[in-house]
Amino acid sequence: MENNYFIDSDKLSVSALKKKHELENNPAVRTNHMEYMDGMEKINSDIRDRIISAMNDYDYNIYTPEDVRKALQHERCTIDDLKALLSPCAEPFLEEMAEKARLETRKHFGNTVYLFTPLYIANYCENYCVYCGFNCYNDIKRMKLNTEQIEKEMKIIADSGMEEILILTGESRSASGVEYIGEACKLARKYFRMVGLEIYPVNTEEYRYLHECGADYVTVFQETYDSVRYEQLHLMGHKRVFPYRVDAQERALMGGMRGIACSALLGLSDFRKDALASALHVYYLQRKYPHAEISLSCPRLRPIINNDKINPLDVHEKQLCQVLCAYRIFLPFCNITVSSRESESFRNGIVKICATKVSAGVSTGIGDHESKYTGKENSSAGDEQFEINDSRSFRQMYNDMSAEGLQPVLNDYLYV
Amino acid sequence: MEDKLIIGSREFNSRFILGSGKYSLNLIESAVKYAGAEIITLAVRRANSKEHENILDYIPENITLLPNTSGARNAGEAVRIARLARELGCGDFVKIEIMRDSKYLLPDNVETVKATEILAGEGFIVMPYMYPDLYTARDLVNAGASAVMPLASPIGSNKGLATKDFIQILIDEIDLPIIVDAGIGRPSQACEVMEMGADAVMCNTALATAGDLPVMAEAFRQAVQAGRKAYLSGLGRVLTRGASASDTLTGFLHD
Numbered sequence: 001m002e003n004n005y006f007i008d009s010d011k012l013s014v015s016a017l018k019k020k021h022e023l024e025n026n027p028a029v030r031t032n033h034m035e036y037m038d039g040m041e042k043i044n045s046d047i048r049d050r051i052i053s054a055m056n057d058y059d060y061n062i063y064t065p066e067d068v069r070k071a072l073q074h075e076r077c078t079i080d081d082l083k084a085l086l087s088p089c090a091e092p093f094l095e096e097m098a099e100k101a102r103l104e105t106r107k108h109f110g111n112t113v114y115l116f117t118p119l120y121i122a123n124y125c126e127n128y129c130v131y132c133g134f135n136c137y138n139d140i141k142r143m144k145l146n147t148e149q150i151e152k153e154m155k156i157i158a159d160s161g162m163e164e165i166l167i168l169t170g171e172s173r174s175a176s177g178v179e180y181i182g183e184a185c186k187l188a189r190k191y192f193r194m195v196g197l198e199i200y201p202v203n204t205e206e207y208r209y210l211h212e213c214g215a216d217y218v219t220v221f222q223e224t225y226d227s228v229r230y231e232q233l234h235l236m237g238h239k240r241v242f243p244y245r246v247d248a249q250e251r252a253l254m255g256g257m258r259g260i261a262c263s264a265l266l267g268l269s270d271f272r273k274d275a276l277a278s279a280l281h282v283y284y285l286q287r288k289y290p291h292a293e294i295s296l297s298c299p300r301l302r303p304i305i306n307n308d309k310i311n312p313l314d315v316h317e318k319q320l321c322q323v324l325c326a327y328r329i330f331l332p333f334c335n336i337t338v339s340s341r342e343s344e345s346f347r348n349g350i351v352k353i354c355a356t357k358v359s360a361g362v363s364t365g366i367g368d369h370e371s372k373y374t375g376k377e378n379s380s381a382g383d384e385q386f387e388i389n390d391s392r393s394f395r396q397m398y399n400d401m402s403a404e405g406l407q408p409v410l411n412d413y414l415y416v
Numbered sequence: 417m418e419d420k421l422i423i424g425s426r427e428f429n430s431r432f433i434l435g436s437g438k439y440s441l442n443l444i445e446s447a448v449k450y451a452g453a454e455i456i457t458l459a460v461r462r463a464n465s466k467e468h469e470n471i472l473d474y475i476p477e478n479i480t481l482l483p484n485t486s487g488a489r490n491a492g493e494a495v496r497i498a499r500l501a502r503e504l505g506c507g508d509f510v511k512i513e514i515m516r517d518s519k520y521l522l523p524d525n526v527e528t529v530k531a532t533e534i535l536a537g538e539g540f541i542v543m544p545y546m547y548p549d550l551y552t553a554r555d556l557v558n559a560g561a562s563a564v565m566p567l568a569s570p571i572g573s574n575k576g577l578a579t580k581d582f583i584q585i586l587i588d589e590i591d592l593p594i595i596v597d598a599g600i601g602r603p604s605q606a607c608e609v610m611e612m613g614a615d616a617v618m619c620n621t622a623l624a625t626a627g628d629l630p631v632m633a634e635a636f637r638q639a640v641q642a643g644r645k646a647y648l649s650g651l652g653r654v655l656t657r658g659a660s661a662s663d664t665l666t667g668f669l670h671d
Contacts, residue, residue, distance in 0.1 A: 103625070107572045110438020110624040165464055195463065290517040291489050333519050407440040411465040414500070416493040 001268075001314070005130035005233075007307050015143035023128060023235040025112070033231040033240045040244045041203040041251065047284045052080050054079070055225055055277040063087035072096055077330045082279060085326035086120035086272050094127050094322055101328035101354040113406045114357040115397060116164040117157055121145045121184055123366050123382045124175035127237030129223070131268065133304030133364075133385045136237070140305050143366040143382025144175055150184050156369045160259045160361055160394045163410040165192045166219065170385075171239050178206045182213035189214035193411040196261075200239065201248035207255025216415065218252035219261035220245065221299065224269040225277035227303040233268060249285055255293065259293030261337065266320065267301035267312030275323040279330055294334035295357070298325050302341050302386040312340040317346055321353070328354035340388040347390055348404055360397030362388050419648065421616055423593055424509075424541035424562045430454040431610070432640045433482065433595065435620020437462060441474045443629055448476055455480045457511060457618070460501045460567075461487040462505065472533035482543065484511040491530035497534050510535060511565065512544040525552040529559050545597055548582040553590045553595025563619065565588055567598035570611065572621045574601025577609060587613040603632075603639030610643025611651060644662045 001260060006024050008017060022029045063084045071081035072093065084090060085097060122144035125134040133140060145153065157165065167184050171175040181199055188195040196217035197210060207218065224230050227242045234240045249260035262281040264274035275298075282294040300312035300320060315323075320342075329334055338347055338355040340362040347358055363372050366382025373393070392400065401408045421428040434453040436444055448456060456475060460483045483501035488494035491514065498510040510533070514527045523548055528544045529552060531572050536542045541562045546552055548566035566586055569578035576599060577583070582668060586596050593615035606617045617640055626632035 106438075106625045107574065107621055110621070112438065161466070189653040227453060286519060290519065291515075293518050333521075402440075405440075407467070409462065412459070412462050412487075414487055414497060415487065416496045 003131070003301070003310050003313065005310070007138070009137065009306070011139050012137065016137070020128070024130075027231075030231070030235055031240060032256035033234065033242045034227065035241070036244055037238055037241055039203075040238075040241060043204070043247055043251060043254070045247060045250055045288075047250060047281070047288065048243060049283055051225060051246070051277050051280045052227070054280055054346045055273050058083055058273055058276050060087040060272045061269075063089045064366050065089055065092070072100055073331075079280070079283075079330075082326055082330040083276060085329060086323065088272075090326070091318065091322060094318065094325070097322065097325040097329065098353045101325040102352065104328050104332040105354050105356065109356050111405060111407045112356065112409045112412075113401050114164065114335070114412065115162065115360050115401070116166055116194075116196070116357065117162050117359055117361045117394065118166045118168050118364070119150075119153055119157060119188075119369075120168045120364055120366050120382075120385065121150055121153075121181075122172070122176040123170040124172040125170035125237075126172045126174065127239040128235045129237075129239060130233055130235065131265070131301060131304070131310055133306075133383065138304070138306055141381070143380070145367050147183060147187070151187050153367060153369045154187060154191040156373055157361065160373060161398070161410070162361060162394050163192055164194040164196070164413070166196040166198055166217075166359075167215070168198045168385075169200070171237070173200065173238070178202055178209065182210055185210055185213035185215045189415075191227050194413040200253070201245050204251045204255045205255055207252045209255075211256045216257060216413075217233065217261070217293070217295075218249065218257050219263070219295070219297070220248040220252075220298070221263045221265055222246060222266045222278070223279070224274050225264060225281075226269045226273065229269040236400050240397055246281075249281070250288075250333065253285065253289045253292050259295060261297055261335075263297035263299060265299050265301060266315040266323070271315045271319065271323070275326065279327055282334060283331065290354035293335070294331070295337060295341065296331070297337040298324055299339055299341050300336070300403070302389070304386050305383050308387075310398050317342075320346075321350065324350060324354050340390040340392075341386070342389055342392045344392060344400075348400060351401065351406060352404060358397065358401075360392055361394040362391070363389060417517070419644070421593060423543065424596055426541070428454045428480070430637075431458065431616040431644055432606075432637055433597075433616055433618035434623070435618060437486075438620055438624030439629060443498040444474045445476055446630045447623060447633045448479060449633075450630040450637065451623075452637040453633075454478070455482050455509075457482045457484050457620070458506065459484055459486045460497050460504070460506070463501075463504060471648050477565035480509060481506050482509045482511050484513050484545075485531075486513045486515070488512075488514050490514060490524075491527045491534065493664060494527070494531040495534050498531075498540060499538075502540070509541045509543065511660075512542060523547055523567065524547055528552070529555045532556055532561050536562075543595065548579045548586055550582075550585055550589060551587050557590060557592055557616075561592060563593040563595050563615070565595045565597040568596050568605070569599030569637075573599050573600050574622055574625065576601055576605040580609075583609065583614065584612055603635040607639040607643035607646075610640055611646045613647050616640075 220396035368381035
C-alpha cells in the first residue's frame with residue numbers, strides 16, 4: 001500500500017514538467033542526499049550514527065508478549081523496553097500502556113496541558129517534497145507576509161488570548177531569509193511570552209542570531225529517519241540533504257536555544273522504526289545536553305491541496321496512541337505535542353494519557369487569521385500546507401481542556 | 417505548648433508546605449484548607465502569564481506565597497527570576513530552584529549557594545532547594561539562607577525517603593529549619609521525616625496524583641502533625657537486635 005504523491009499541475013511549463021518527471025522516475029538525476037551543500041555546517045557529533053544504527057538494528061517482530069509485560073513492569077524503561085512497546089506485540093496491551101503513561105504524565109506534569117498556535121508567515125518553498133502542500137511543483141497561492149502583515153496577524157492571535165507562538169515558513173532561504181525570520185521573532189516577543197520556530201534547518205551561528213532575536217525553541221521534523229526512503233520523498237532542494245537535517249536540533253542547542261523538538265511524519269515510512277528513531281533522537285540529545293528541554297511530536301500524513309488522497313496508511317489512531325504511550329513511558333519528562341492534524345476526539349482523549357501540548361486556533365495558511373478568527377472576508381491569503389482536522393478556536397480548546405479536568409497553561413516560560 | 421515554625425522572622429503554625437503547579441487553580445483553596453497549609457509555592461515562570469496574573473485571587477488570605485525560580489539554569493537566572501517575583505508582588509520569600517538537567521530536575525548545589533548569597537544580601541528570605549549534602553548546607557547557612565530544603569527523592573517520583581540518612585545528618589548538624597521537599601509520596605513518609613526531626617515537609621505531586629486531592633491533603637496534614645508530636649514527645653527507643661532484659665546486666669555492681 002502506498003500513497004500516490006505525484007500530481008502534475010497544468011500550469012507547469014513543458015520543461016518544468018519534464019524535470020519533475022525525471023526527478024520522480026530517475027534516481028540517477030537526483031543529487032546525493034548524503035552530501036552537504038555549500039554553506040551547510042558540519043558538526044562533530046555521533047548522535048546521528050547512534051540513532052540510525054539503533055533503528056537499522058531494530059527488528060520489531062522478535063518481541064513477544066512477555067517482553068511487553070516485562071517492559072510494563074520495569075520501573076525504568078530501557079531502550080529495549082521501548083522497542084518492545086513499539087512492536088506489534090504491544091498492540092493488545094494498549095490499555096495497560098495508556099494507564100502507565102497516564103501515571104507518568106501526572107507525576108511529571110500534573111494535570112497541565114499547554115496551548116500554543118502556529119503562525120505561518122510565508123509558504124514559498126524551494127524543495128520538492130512529494131507529500132507536502134508547499135512543494136515547489138504544487139500549484140498553490142504563494143505568499144510572504146511583510147512586517148506590517150506579520151504584526152497584524154500576531155495582534156489578532158494575541159488578542160485571542162494565546163501567549164505562545166510557533167513561527168513557521170516554507171523552506172526557502174531566498175524568499176524567507178534568516179534575517180526576515182529574525183525580524184518576525186523580534187515582533188513576536190512584543191506580543192507573546194514564548195516564541196518557537198519551525199523553519200528550514202540553519203547553521204549554529206544562525207540559530208544563535210535567531211535566539212538573540214527572541215526565539216527559544218526549535219522544532220525540526222525529520223519526516224523519516226530512513227535515509228533511503230527520505231531520498232525517495234525529498235527529490236530536490238536543500239531539504240534533500242539528510243544528515244544536515246538530522247543534526248539541526250543539535251546545532252540549535254549549540255546556538256543557545258533552550259529547547260528542541262523532534263519528530264517523524266508517520267505514514268511516510270516504517271512508522272515503528274521512525275518512532276524509535278524519534279525517541280532516541282531526543283534521548284541522545286538530552287544525554288549530551290542535559291539542560292535542554294526536549295519535546296516530541298507525532299504528526300501523521302494529511303491530505304494537501306491538489307491531493308486529497310494522501311493519508312497515513314497503516315498508522316491508525318490505535319497505532320498513533322501506541323507510539324505516544326511508548327514515548328511517554330520511555331521519556332516521562334518529555335513534552336509531547338499533538339497537533340490539529342488529529343481529530344477533536346483523539347486530542348481530547350490523548351491529553352488525558354500522555355500529550356502535554358496541543359495547538360488551537362490553527363491555520364496553516366498565510367495571512368488568514370483575521371478571516372479565520374473573525375469571519376472577515378480575505379481574498380489575498382496564501383494557501384495551506386495541509387488540511388487540519390481539529391479547527392477548535394483558542395477559547396473553545398481552553399474550555400474543552402478545562403472540561404476534561406485539565407489545567408490549560410498558556411505560558412510556563414521566562415526569558416532570563 | 418507553642419510550637420512554631422520560624423522562617424526568617426516569620427512564624428507559622430503549619431508545618432506542611434503546599435506546591436501548586438500540578439493541579440488546577442480552583443483546587444488550591446480546598447487544598448490549602450484541608451492541608452492546613454500557611455505557605456504555598458508558586459512557579460514564577462507559570463505566573464508570568466496573563467491567564468495566571470490573577471493567581472493571587474486563588475490564594476486565600478493569610479497564606480504566604482513562596483515563589484520559586486524553576487526554569488533557572490544558573491545563579492544569575494535564579495536571581496533575575498527572584499527579583500521578578502518581588503516586582504510581581506509575591507513578597508520577599510523565595511525558594512531557589514536551579515536545575516541543569518531536564519530529566520531528573522536535580523538541584524545544582526554550587527549554583528544554589530551562589531544565588532542564595534546574592535539574594536540574601538538583597539533582603540530576600542531565601543529557602544534553597546538542594547541535594548542533601550552537609551557541606552552545601554553549611555555553605556547555605558553562611559550564605560544567609562533562612563531554611564534548607566533537601567530533597568527526599570527525585571522530584572515528582574513519589575518514592576519517599578531515598579536520602580533519609582543524609583537528611584538526618586542535616587537535621588542533626590544544621591541550625592536552620594530543615595524542610596524536606598520533593599519525592600514524598602505518602603503521608604506515612606511525611607510522618608516519618610517529621611519524626612526524624614525535620615521542621616516541615618513540602619508536597620505537590622503526592623497530592624496532584626491522588627484520587628481525591630482534598631482528602632489526601634487532609635491525610636498529609638494529620639501525618640505531619642503526628643510526626644511532629646512524636647518527635648517532640650521523644651520517640652521510644654527502638655531495639656535493633658536482641659531483647660531488653662528487665663533486670664539490668666550491671667545491676668550486681670554495688671560500690
